[in-house]
Amino acid sequence: MNVNEALYQLGLAVAPGVGDVLIRQLVSYCGSAEAVFKSTASRLVRIPGIGEVTARSVLNPTVLREAETALHRIERLGVRLFFYTDADYPDRLKTLYDAPALLLHQGTTDLNAARTIGIVGTRQATDYGRRITEELVQALKPYQPLIISGLAYGIDIAAHRASLLHQLPTVGVMASGIDIIYPSVHKKTAQDMLANGGLLTENLPGVKPDARLFPARNRIIAGLSDVVIVVEAAAKGGALITAEYANNYHRDVFAVPGLVGQTFSQGCNKLIRENKAQIYTRPEDIIEALNWDQPIRTEAAPLPNLNFTEEESQILTLLRGQSDVHVDDLSWKSQIPLGRLASMLLNLEFQGYVRSLPGKRYRLQ
Known part of the structure; x- marks a missing residue:
């Protein structure tokens, strides 16, 4: 990690009123995060979308002091920073209009895994939902996908634990700082995930979970996933928000059908009825849809010498x-x-x- 550049990247992240879109705008015009802070207010206000209030906010000396404090905490935690301009920032997020400018990752997994699947659902999972989750994860073991979920009660934690059981890498995307496991009863599972997977968040250390942060967390789950499967969901809730993001990002979405009238089948049945998700009946539905039954190419055959542009x-x-x-x-x-x-x-x-x-x-x- 380039400590100097990381300090300035964190500075943009902690500056009040500066979100992901404005961070991109600032870096695009100035060339780097460091160049933003070495600019002047009169230059920054000439950037489209950057007014005097934002310029003063960024250049306030307290911003870099706060960023330095955050950097020290990140170093102590052994957390890795990904800024959106970094070469190893997750490829699946790079093209998204609302992707986080900064990510914090703790663990061992490759966020650019060849195959990824998001598994989400209600916090009040039934035995049926947990069984479907377990069976799906077990069936996917030969394909070695990265399993992504939100570390929450219910379907999320079932997906993570099934991944650990079947030795598949799994990442928990958090709506808090990476040092605050929520819910706290999942700390043991989160620690186990660090050895084969990890934890991921856009929030700085010390940030507590907040209602507004959960939908933002859900967009990261959707963006990182090649396919999102909703196992169980009520008529409203975070799982449906994740499915909505996945559709917006042109990801494949599947939903597990449930009994008519069952509370936690309503969301899945609605997704299927409105053609916002394909119906899931067996693991092969996903495997075939994504061509995971085809081998990953490790060696490329030479192309004929033709007159390509x-x-x-x-x-x-x-x-x-x-x-x-x-x-x-x-x-x-x-x-x-x-x-x-x-x-x-x-x-x-x-x-x-x-x-x-x-x-x-x-x-x-």
């Missing part, structure tokens, strides 16, 4: 050695606008070089 060659290079890549990731990594990229992918598909998959994902033929 520079951009086409770039796309094919990005797809080489990958099981599949989301169109948003291709656009971000290639810096080719989505409209032109879609046309190029279609052309390459017609020529037999690219194959389109469900969920706006692509792979080499």
Whole structure:
């Protein structure tokens, strides 16, 4: 970790009134977090969206002092920082319009795992919901996905514990600082997850869980996941918020159907009825939808020496050695606008070089 740059990145995170969007705006115009703090108020106010109040807020000397205190706590905890401009910031989040500018991660897992699945549901899980969760996680073991959930009561903790039981990596996304496990009764499970998975949050150490932080937490679960499965949910609740985010991010969403009239089947049945989720009946539904039954490519066969354009060659290079890549990731990594990229992918598909998959994902033929 570059300590100096981390200090300035934390400064942007603690500055009052400066959220993820304005952080991106500031860094985009100034070039780095450090450059923001070495700028002047008169220069910052010329940046679109940055008024005098925001400029004064950022340049207030107390901001960097607070950031320094936070940095010391992070170092003591052995937590890793990911700023959105870092090369190892999670790829699945990079293209999202509302992704957190800063993430804190504690643990061993690779947040860019080849396969990821979010498992969410009600805090008041039934035996049925827990059984479905356990059976799903067990069935996914041969595919070694990263299991993502929210460390909450009910379905969340069932997913984490099943992952530990079956030796799958699992990450708990928190609506608090990384040093505050909520609920506290899950501390033992959270500690066990550090050895094969970990904890992730956008909140600085010391931040206590708050109602407004849970929906924000849910967007991270959705963004990190290739697919989100809602096991049980009432007509309203956090699981449905996660599903809504997943749909907005063009992720696959599945819901477990339940008995008509059952409180914690209402949300799942509603998602299916409104075509916001595919019906889940067995683990193979997810495995087949995401082509997880196809091997992950570790070695790329050489492409024939054809007259590809520079951009086409770039796309094919990005797809080489990958099981599949989301169109948003291709656009971000290639810096080719989505409209032109879609046309190029279609052309390459017609020529037999690219194959389109469900969920706006692509792979080499």
